[in-house]
Amino acid sequence: MDRRTRTILVLLTFSLLTLSCSSVSDDEVISQTSNVLILRNANVIDVIAREVSEGVDIVISGESIHEIGSDLNCARYPSAQVIDVEGQYVIPGLIEGHAHITQLPEQSLTIALRKGVVALRDMAGDGYYLRVLKAAVNRGEVIGPDIYFSALLGGQELIMKDTRVKLSTPPEYDLGEAPWARLVDSNSDISQIVLDAKDCGATGIKLYAYLSADVISRVTAEARRSDLKVWAHAVVYPATVEEVVAARVDAISHSSFLLLPEGWSYKDGSRALDISNYDSLGQRRLFQHMVENDVAFDPTLVVNDQMLSSMTDRSGREAMKEAMFRSVQTAYEMGVTIMAGTDMPLPRVENDTLALYRELVLLVTRAKMTPLDALRSATIINAQMLGIDDVIGSVNENKRADMIVLRANPLDDIHNIAKIRFVIKGGRIVN
Ligand SMILES: [Zn+2]
Incomplete structure (x- = not known):
């Protein structure tokens, strides 16, 4: 040269x-x-x-x-x-662990994505619409988080009376027959119901209400065979939370349910919330079983906090909130896997704050999680719950490039997440 x-x-x-x-x-x-x-x-x-x-x-x-x-x-x-x-x-991009998006305008999805939500778990709605929307996001026609949704199963009292079920059932289906809003009881063909849920594009089954312990364990076993997740309300009455955990579902939702007394039924409503349940021996035993059975907890603090805020008795409601938050803290300290989900609407306009930020703040400030663990709940843990942790949920080589660049360290102060x-x-x- x-x-x-x-x-x-x-x-x-x-x-x-x-x-x-x-x-x-x-x-x-x-x-x-x-x-x-x-x-x-x-x-x-x-x-x-x-x-x-x-x-x-x-x-x-x-x-x-x-x-x-x-x-x-x-x-x-x-x-x-x-x-x-x-x-x-x-x-990593955030994953909203508990959303309901079918009543929202499409623009909510775009706004949520701009605020860092790259995927979400929809916990019951119109499955036909959700399937169409999910495909549109995947094709890039709708700009928003990836959508994973559930097929809801419930007993007669729920399916035949709940207006939300009616709203999610298109006219071509009889009430209770749509695969995503389905009536199930001990005489149902459970394997067919689970196959229909899979066929409609659901990632998991949501066990909502008026189901027996026997139906819950049969549905869970069948869902395992079809590679579907099982997500349940903490209390599915008449099945108790202990029975739901014993069936080894993947996750249970709502911290307020932990305050319900034994023998509670839907007729008792939230008036029956019992503060003495907090930190009781029974509750600790429950958390221990959740750890042993690998059942995660989706406490939905934002919605439950808001629900308790509507109680008129000011001192009573503060004590109740304190008990609820400390229940979640106990679950966390005992090693229960904690998800981050809000059960709140996504923002409708740019100025609305994202409820998931507030969920993370409550998990840290009230349930005493470390900022890193709260962040894990909203990313890798939620990804695991959806079975997509090999693709998203962390910033690592060969994963999909889903991430948020923040101007400040969220581990110093979780409010920096925004x-x-x-x-x-x-x-x-x-x-
Ligand atoms: Zn919900």
């Missing part, structure tokens, strides 16, 4: 390096110009390793995280768009 060629080569390499490593560092809205993105100098919160990697570079190629490392050789990615995120924190610079879903920046 003569001197001139060498000089040209050196110059060329140098210019490639400076070109490819020059980065966007302003805080304005970023428009994506390349299929390869590099987030430079990121502080990555790894929710699986439970550690923060400081000042690393994340290479996103297409939909996936290609590489995470320090002192990355930019020349290997000459066409990459580089964004400097120095001093900022990268966390300080979003930008969101990435499937390798694309969401604006």
